[in-house]
Amino acid sequence: MRRLFMIAMAVAITGCTGQGEAESGVKLLLNDPGSATFTEVQPGAAKGNFCGLVNAKNRMGGYVGNTPFFYEKSSTTSAIVQPPRTEDFQMYWLSIRSKSSSVEELMQLHQKCDLVARWKSVCGGEYPGSRHALCEALSGPGDKFYLAMKKEFGD
Structure with missing residues (x-):
């Protein structure tokens, strides 16, 4: 039972790490990474891909609104899609x-x-x-x- 719990925790942590990696990559593209809020983040077509919406402040300090983003694991590509x-x-x-x-x-x-x-x-x-x-x-x-x-x- 304990081993099953440890495996479940490892899978959960791995899933969080992938999404965290995706969000970190997207934050590198933003003017104010600390203001980023991510919503509707979902796994993508391939393992490790993530897609969702990001909202962050622009250079003027105003939020730009939810903008689609994706992270492609195989190429480590982060993109804000406009x-x-x-x-x-x-x-x-x-x-x-x-x-x-x-x-x-x-x-x-x-x-x-x-x-x-x-x-x-x-x-x-x-x-x-x-x-x-x-x-x-x-x-x-x-x-x-x-x-x-x-x-x-x-x-």
Whole structure:
């Protein structure tokens, strides 16, 4: 009986450690890690993965609201998943039109779209927010993205 209790405790501690590791990784991405509150934290699609919501203070000291996050154990990737907004694509379009666009801007859009796309494989369910339609065009050939942006924002 005592041995069974010890095994149960070891399993419980291991589970807590995994979630703690996930939360620690996410805190490294925050401006004010001490203000972080985690809710709806669930095991992900693979052992050691965790997904949930985090709320923390921004640089101005205000809470930003619950934002989806995931932790992928196999790659030790922690990510706060914020899909690009229409304004992000519009700013990039304006920089293309003024011939001042940068690879870094495009990579940031790619990264935000990719994190939303990875949600299902890491967490096992659909992303709890919405995916921007231009993310689909961004993952295709370059001319498809350009034409989609032109259609969305005009000349």
